[in-house]
Amino acid sequence: xxxxxxxxxxxxxxxxxxxxxxxxxxxxxxxxxxxxxxxxxxxxxxxxxxxxxxxxxxxxxxxxxxxxxxxxxx
Numbered sequence: 120x121x122x123x124x125x126x127x128x129x130x131x132x133x134x135x136x137x138x139x140x141x142x143x144x145x146x147x148x149x150x151x152x153x154x155x156x157x158x159x160x161x162x163x164x165x166x167x168x169x170x171x172x173x174x175x176x177x178x179x180x181x182x183x184x185x186x187x188x189x190x191x192x193x
Contacts, residue, residue, distance in 0.1 A: 123176070 125131040
C-alpha cells in the first residue's frame with residue numbers, strides 16, 4: 120500500500136516521530152496531463168493504479184477539529 124510499505128521497509132521515515140510529534144497529512148493525489156493525452160494507455164494505467172491504491176488504503180484516522188472560541192473571547 121504505497122507509503123505504508125515504504126515506511127515499514129525503512130525506505131521512508133515518518134518525520135519527527137522520534138520527537139513524539141504527529142504531522143497529520145491529508146491524502147491528495149493529482150494527475151496532470153494535457154486533455155489530448157487522456158486516452159493514452161500509460162495515462163489511463165496510472166490513473167487506474169492510483170485509484171486502486173487509494174481504494175485499498177485504509178483511511179487515516181481523523182482528529183476532531185478544535186471548537187472555535189466563543190465570539191468576543193479573544
